[in-house]
Amino acid sequence: ETGVTQSPTHLIKTRGQQVTLRCSSQSGHNTVSWYQQALGQGPQFIFQYYREEENGRGNFPPRFSGLQFPNYSSELNVNALELDDSALYLCASSPGQGEQPQHFGDGTRLSIL
Amino acid sequence: ILNVEQSPQSLHVQEGDSTNFTCSFPSSNFYALHWYRWETAKSPEALFVMTLNGDEKKKGRISATLNTKEGYSYLYIKGSQPEDSATYLCAYSYYGGSQGNLIFGKGTKLSVKP
Numbered sequence: 001e002t003g004v005t006q007s008p009t010h011l012i013k014t015r016g017q018q019v020t021l022r023c024s025s026q027s028g029h030n031t032v033s034w035y036q037q038a039l040g041q042g043p044q045f046i047f048q049y050y051r052e053e054e055n056g057r058g059n060f061p062p063r064f065s066g067l068q069f070p071n072y073s074s075e076l077n078v079n080a081l082e083l084d085d086s087a088l089y090l091c092a093s094s095p096g097q098g099e100q101p102q103h104f105g106d107g108t109r110l111s112i113l
Numbered sequence: 114i115l116n117v118e119q120s121p122q123s124l125h126v127q128e129g130d131s132t133n134f135t136c137s138f139p140s141s142n143f144y145a146l147h148w149y150r151w152e153t154a155k156s157p158e159a160l161f162v163m164t165l166n167g168d169e170k171k172k173g174r175i176s177a178t179l180n181t182k183e184g185y186s187y188l189y190i191k192g193s194q195p196e197d198s199a200t201y202l203c204a205y206s207y208y209g210g211s212q213g214n215l216i217f218g219k220g221t222k223l224s225v226k227p
Contacts, residue, residue: 003156004156033215035215035217040219041219042117042202042204042217042218042219042220043157043202043204043215043217044217045214045215045216048214056214058214090156090157092157099144099145099162099164099206100162101147101159101161101162102147102159102215103159104149104156104157104158105156106154106155106156107156
């Protein structure tokens with residue numbers, strides 16, 4: 001089975017720009033969650049998508065938005081990038097609702113100059 | 114503020130030592146507790162998901178216990194090996210939280226010397 005893949009692995013942007021990060025979920029998984037891990041912190045929940053609908057959101061401003069596609073892959077979009085957005089962005093998929101372990105990708109390292 | 118605390122922050126042990134670390138979380142509205150192992154340059158790997166007070170789970174040399182009434186979980190590694198070197202993350206979810214909203218601790222970084 002194919003695991004969770006994220007692209008790109010690294011990205012450098014400047015303040016005010018926009019970025020799109022991509023995630024392919026594990027085969028058979030219809031739920032995708034996105035997390036931000038800043039240096040020295042644990043991952044922080046951004047939002048979750050279930051069957052193409054947003055299904056929960058953490059404490060992130062509206063300039064963080066997402067999409068899930070019919071094949072359950074997902075995008076995270078961040079507008080008006082700020083220096084504090086520099087972080088590792090992790091995508092995790094799971095096989096539906098209920099308390100399931102999440103399967104993580106390797107992450108995208110985003111640096112804002 | 115919902116906070117998950119892990120201790121210690123880091124741990125250095127010799128090969129063969131047994132070790133344990135702690136995850137503390139709010140006991141109210143508890144739903145589930147997750148443990149993940151995160152090796153450098155890899156993705157976090159799920160170890161356990163526990164939901165019931167008193168739950169104990171085991172996977173090889175690694176085991177975990179859960180106390181939801183007092184809000185803590187222990188992770189034990191018996192006879193540590195160099196390949197156990199990783200950051201161990203715990204994450205908690207709660208009733209009333211957004212679906213999928215795992216609240217993570219900062220992790221315990223374990224280094225096992227051969």
